[in-house]
Each structure stands twice: as structure tokens, then as C-alpha cells.
Amino acid sequence: MGLEEKIPDSIILTSLDKMVNWARKRSMWPLGFGLACCAIEMISTFAAHFDLARYGMEVMRASPRQADLMIVAGRVSMKMVPVIKTLYEQMPNPKWVISMGACASCGGVFNNYAILQGVDRIIPVDIYVPGCPPRPEQLMDGILKLQEIVEKDSLKKVHEEWGRKAV
Amino acid sequence: MRTELSEFLKSKFADSLTEQELFRDQQSFVVKPDSIVSVCEALLNDENLEVKFLADITCVDWLGHEQEKQGRFEVVYNLYSYKHSYRFFLKVRLDGESPCVRTLTGLWKGANWLEREVFDLFGIKFEGHPNLTKIVTPDELEGHPLRKDFPLTWEQPVFSWNKDDPPEVRNER
Amino acid sequence: MSAEKKTVTLNMGPQHPSTHGVLRVKLELDGERVVTAEPIIGYLHTGIEKTMESMLYYKAIPATDRMDYLAPMSNNLGYCLAVEKLMDIEVPEKVKWARVCLVELTRVASHLVWLGTHSIDLGAMSMLMYAFRERELIIDLYEACGGQRMMTSYIRIGGLASDLPADFEKKVRNIIKTIREKMKDYDKLLTENPIFIMRTKGVAVISAEDAINYCLSGPMLRGCGVNYDVRKANPYSGYENFDFDVPLGKNGDAYDRYLIRMEEMRQSLKIAEQAIDGMPEGPYRAHVPGVVLPPKEDVLYKMESMIFHFKIITDGFEAPVGSVYQAIESPKGELGFYITGDGTNIPRRVRVRPPSFVNLGALPILTEGHLLADVVCAIGSIDIVLGEVDR
Ligand code: SF4
Numbered sequence: 240m241g242l243e244e245k246i247p248d249s250i251i252l253t254s255l256d257k258m259v260n261w262a263r264k265r266s267m268w269p270l271g272f273g274l275a276c277c278a279i280e281m282i283s284t285f286a287a288h289f290d291l292a293r294y295g296m297e298v299m300r301a302s303p304r305q306a307d308l309m310i311v312a313g314r315v316s317m318k319m320v321p322v323i324k325t326l327y328e329q330m331p332n333p334k335w336v337i338s339m340g341a342c343a344s345c346g347g348v349f350n351n352y353a354i355l356q357g358v359d360r361i362i363p364v365d366i367y368v369p370g371c372p373p374r375p376e377q378l379m380d381g382i383l384k385l386q387e388i389v390e391k392d393s394l395k396k397v398h399e400e401w402g403r404k405a406v
Numbered sequence: 407m408r409t410e411l412s413e414f415l416k417s418k419f420a421d422s423l424t425e426q427e428l429f430r431d432q433q434s435f436v437v438k439p440d441s442i443v444s445v446c447e448a449l450l451n452d453e454n455l456e457v458k459f460l461a462d463i464t465c466v467d468w469l470g471h472e473q474e475k476q477g478r479f480e481v482v483y484n485l486y487s488y489k490h491s492y493r494f495f496l497k498v499r500l501d502g503e504s505p506c507v508r509t510l511t512g513l514w515k516g517a518n519w520l521e522r523e524v525f526d527l528f529g530i531k532f533e534g535h536p537n538l539t540k541i542v543t544p545d546e547l548e549g550h551p552l553r554k555d556f557p558l559t560w561e562q563p564v565f566s567w568n569k570d571d572p573p574e575v576r577n578e579r
Numbered sequence: 580m581s582a583e584k585k586t587v588t589l590n591m592g593p594q595h596p597s598t599h600g601v602l603r604v605k606l607e608l609d610g611e612r613v614v615t616a617e618p619i620i621g622y623l624h625t626g627i628e629k630t631m632e633s634m635l636y637y638k639a640i641p642a643t644d645r646m647d648y649l650a651p652m653s654n655n656l657g658y659c660l661a662v663e664k665l666m667d668i669e670v671p672e673k674v675k676w677a678r679v680c681l682v683e684l685t686r687v688a689s690h691l692v693w694l695g696t697h698s699i700d701l702g703a704m705s706m707l708m709y710a711f712r713e714r715e716l717i718i719d720l721y722e723a724c725g726g727q728r729m730m731t732s733y734i735r736i737g738g739l740a741s742d743l744p745a746d747f748e749k750k751v752r753n754i755i756k757t758i759r760e761k762m763k764d765y766d767k768l769l770t771e772n773p774i775f776i777m778r779t780k781g782v783a784v785i786s787a788e789d790a791i792n793y794c795l796s797g798p799m800l801r802g803c804g805v806n807y808d809v810r811k812a813n814p815y816s817g818y819e820n821f822d823f824d825v826p827l828g829k830n831g832d833a834y835d836r837y838l839i840r841m842e843e844m845r846q847s848l849k850i851a852e853q854a855i856d857g858m859p860e861g862p863y864r865a866h867v868p869g870v871v872l873p874p875k876e877d878v879l880y881k882m883e884s885m886i887f888h889f890k891i892i893t894d895g896f897e898a899p900v901g902s903v904y905q906a907i908e909s910p911k912g913e914l915g916f917y918i919t920g921d922g923t924n925i926p927r928r929v930r931v932r933p934p935s936f937v938n939l940g941a942l943p944i945l946t947e948g949h950l951l952a953d954v955v956c957a958i959g960s961i962d963i964v965l966g967e968v969d970r
Contacts, residue, residue, distance in 0.1 A: 430667065519940040558629060
């Protein structure tokens, strides 16, 4: 008994939030770069056997300017820190970060002078995937969890977050 | 090859060869630092021995061990002869103050990176090296991480935290 | 660009899809031609050597996995052989054969990744998918053995981590059969593919003298016809019992190295087949109380074994004063471990002779005077793993 009944079938009513999030969730473009051993598992995830393309996320972008998801796959050395920071800053908003593997999350087995003890010290991380290296299924699970986060985002909140993240 | 090699070195470099050892079937010779280039050159050009392959250059830091008395740093040259399928080692002992030895880049171009790495991680100077700069550690890092007095978890430049004391403080203790 | 300066400096990497990780190359270009190419490394410097020097001999094995992460078993083997040499341990026959079998399959897995990434750099996208599909079989075998997909740490000092799984033979035979079959497809896809030949023939050439002068090893050295394979020259782990050929190239270009690696994969499958055919029975660990961990079954039921287990895990063992070097033929070249014991239970020095580090040093001469697009081909044909280059 409302407006919905009056409009034809081919029109769907939704909120802008929902629509934008739905589109974002299904077309995330990861930045294609690997650091260490975890990167090989990441390639496995994208390759034939596990085939991440099923979730609509397989378009690896070589340039950070065209990507909105950064998968930090591997250990971050002190020499690499400024590079990662720059790459992150080059990515357009909105952007998300997955920290893949023990090394990226907390330094892993390498508690020493050369490795950054967790990438979250330099860039904000949305999802941590444990493991050394995480199995491809784990990475997929991480990505699906991220999709859930994206789905729940609201444009308003995202705006506020941008302000925070940009600092 | 074993006897030939020691004969060769004994006859030609009697005064620069200070020590010979055999451990687990591996022959090593300790030579004086200033003669390393001439010894290598002679080995490389000798028609009978044909020591053509410089497999590796590395260094051992003996800080705090009784071996330190003979020289804190021991630079190890890992040489191999394709003809005889034989591997042996030349060692050079250097003091801890200002370790310095002549470069082998004139004989092997591959020595370039190997020596740069030893310089970066141990701080051994290779005289006459064309480009003796840091190779693996960041430019900001001071000190030489593989030395025994460099703490394992001392982070430089600091992005997270430092658990250990800085290297200088440890030295004084 | 000013009038006098004719060259352009171009920075490639560390984040570049075809530098296989975090390699950075500083290029001086004159138009499309490369004047100099200087690799800048260290973006993955992990301090693995220092970490290993702060641990008991046993505990360093997982760190070796993480160096050349495409060939974890080869690293395990090199380290364990070196420690075994230092401690003068002789391992049972079965262990030797099982190790050879696993290491040769590792070579296949590593070459498959190289094949996939190298051909994707040259524009053959589907190859990556095929190569990773077949690699998955070997990874499954790793998982059956060591319980982990990549970082197995399966080869231990004095033996293996556990006995071979029950269906080991079946799995290995399946791998050998499948990959032999698929190699025919690869040949059809690449070996006679005119585009691939044009991109690789006569590119990244190095002469035999230069190769020796640059201390190269592995397929890089054999590509220009120098016959040096550690497996033949100084056999370790019972390689003298196996019958295989060492493929050699003539021209020292990227195409020859491609052919060599393809042939090496076939030979590796042959060796693995021989190993599985002749696998002797016996214990999976040497019996050296106080140094080699007793088998897990014994630890659960025998008092003495449990005490030794506890002692080795907590205190390790004391190594004599002295240095050993053990070289093995890893997929990339001569991988050596130089271990110095100083009478305590932690090593004084663990030096890894990284084949891809030394091989990468020859990049300037490989690319000098070539076109910019060939730099990618040169980097790919060296087959570097940054984890091993930087350590
Ligand atoms: S978490 Fe493990 S697999 Fe991943 S980069 Fe670190 S050491 Fe390698």
C-alpha cells in the first residue's frame, strides 16, 4: 500500500549507501605487489587452483593510483618502510589494507634489527590474516571479511574516516 | 690436489703463509693480509691448479672468543677449481680497530658485490674497491649489524620500538 | 633534459610487477637503449644470518625456509648437511634417498614458478595459471610431509622431521606422471612459439669467461656451456647413485637458459623416479644421542629418549671450534652454508652463499646496450628470489 506498488518492476529502490557499498564490495582492485614468501601464496590465491576471481577481486593493478586494496604480503624491512608509506598515500580514497601473514602483522619470526614489527605502525590496517604463510583459503576468508566491513560502511562514516586516515 | 696446493703455496708464498688447517676434510690457509691479492692472482693464473671460481667472500667476527687474540675479524675467501673439483679456503685475520684489506675486484668482477656486502655488514674496508657503499642495509642505519656488538633487536631508523640498549652503551660495559 | 645530458635516468621498482618482488633497478637510458642498469637491493633485508647466529642449531631451520621461499627444501637440506658435517653425523640411507626425492621435486616446483613469472613478463599470461596449477601438486606433497604448504622445515639435522607419509610413493608417482604429461603442453606453448623466441633469443647474453669472472653458478653458468653442477662435481646426499644428465647451453642467452631449466625439470623428475623406485627401508633419523633428536614415537614411550629430547630442545648441543662449508645445487645455483662453531651451542657465524645474489650482480653486463623491454627478460632469466638476495 505504498509507493513501492506503484512503480514498475524494473525500478529498484535502495539507499545510496547500500548501492555504493554493493558496488564497491564487488569491484575491489588490489594493488599487485608482493614482498616476500607470503606473496607466493597470494599469487597462488589468484592463480588457477584457488581462483579468487570467483569473488570479483582478481584485477591486480600494477599502479597504486588505480587500486583501492593493499595486501601487504610479507615482511616489511626498514628500507621498504618509506616505500610502503608512499604507496599507501598514492592510493585514492576509499582504501583498505590487509596485513597478510605473521611478519606483516607483528614481525613474525624475525624479531630483529631489519624488520618492522608490524605494518600497522605505519599505515592503518583493516584485516589481519594470521599464518606463516596463510593458506590461500585464509586469505580468501580475510578478503570476504573485508567485504563485510565494506558492506556496512556508510558514506558519512567513510567521509569522517578519510579525514582521519589522511593524517 | 691437496698436497699440490699446499706445496704450491709453501714454495711460492713461504713468508706470507702463516697457518694451515684441515677440519672435516676442508683445507684452509691463513695468509697475511697484504699478500691476499698476489696469492689469489697466482692461483688463478697457475695452469696446473686453475682456481677459477671465487665462490664466496665472508667474514667471521670472533669478538669475545679466545681466537680474538689473533685478530678479531677473519675474512674468508672461498675458492674452487673446476678442473680438480676441489674447494679450499683462504683466510685473512684483521684487527678490530680499522680492518682493511686489498680488494679482489681486479681479478674477479663478481667480488664487487661480495665485498660490498662484507663491508656493509661487518665494516671491513676493501682498499681499491670501485664502489664501496652500503648494499643491503638502509642508508640511515649506522654501524654494521653482523658484528657481535650490534644488538639483535636494535632498530634503526626507529619505526616501532627498541628493546635493546643502543650499541655504544653495550660496548662500554 | 639539458642539451649536454643525453641520457635519461629511470627508476624501476621496488614496486614493479616484473621485478619479482622488491628489486629496484636504476637505469640510464639513451632513448630506448640501456646505457647502465644498476640493481639496488636490500628492500627485503631480513637479518636472517644474524637471527640464525642467535639461536640453537636446531631452531635456525625455520629461518632457512624463509630465505629462498620457492625452494624451501633445498635450503633445509643445505643447512642440515652443513651442520651434519660440522657435527660429523652420518645419516641413514633412507634419509638420503628421501631427501634427494624431495629436493628434486622442489627444483621442479621452483622452476615452475620461474616459468610462470618469466613468461608472464614476456606476455604469455596463461602459462602462469598452468604452472601454478601443477605446482599445487608438489605443494600438496609438502603438506602431507611437513604439515605446511610452503615452510615445511621437513628436513632436520640428522634426518627428517617425521617418517614419510603412507601414500608418499603414490603421490610422487602421480606428480611425475602429471608433470611429464603437462610439460608437452608447455613445450607447445613456448619452446616453438615465435614471439617467445624473438623475445628471448640473443637477449641477455653472457660469455663463458664473463660468467666465470662474475662468479655465476647454476643455469646462468651452464647456459654458456660451462659444465659445473655441484651434484656431479662434489656429490652430496648420495647423488652419486643417480643417473642423470646436466643440460648445457651454447649461446648463454635467455632462450638457452629457458631450455636448460626445462630440461632440468625433466631430469629432476627422472631422479625423483629413481629415488622412489630404489627407496631403501630403515629409520628416518640417525641415532646420535645428544645431537639428533630421538624419533617422536620413542619420546612418548622411552624414558631415555625423552630426556635426550628435552635436553636437545632446551640446551642444544655443543659444536666444535671450526668452520665447515657445504654447497648444494639449489634451483638457482650453488647454495652454500658456511657455519662456524665456537664451542658453544649457538653458531658463531652462519653465512649463506646466496646464488641469486651473486647472479644478480651480472645484471649490468646482461643488459648493457639492450632495449629497455629486454631488462625485464634479463631479470626474469636470472631467476632471482629477493628473499635470498637480501636475506
Ligand atoms: S609471515 Fe611467514 S611466509 Fe609470510 S613473509 Fe613472513 S616469514 Fe614469509
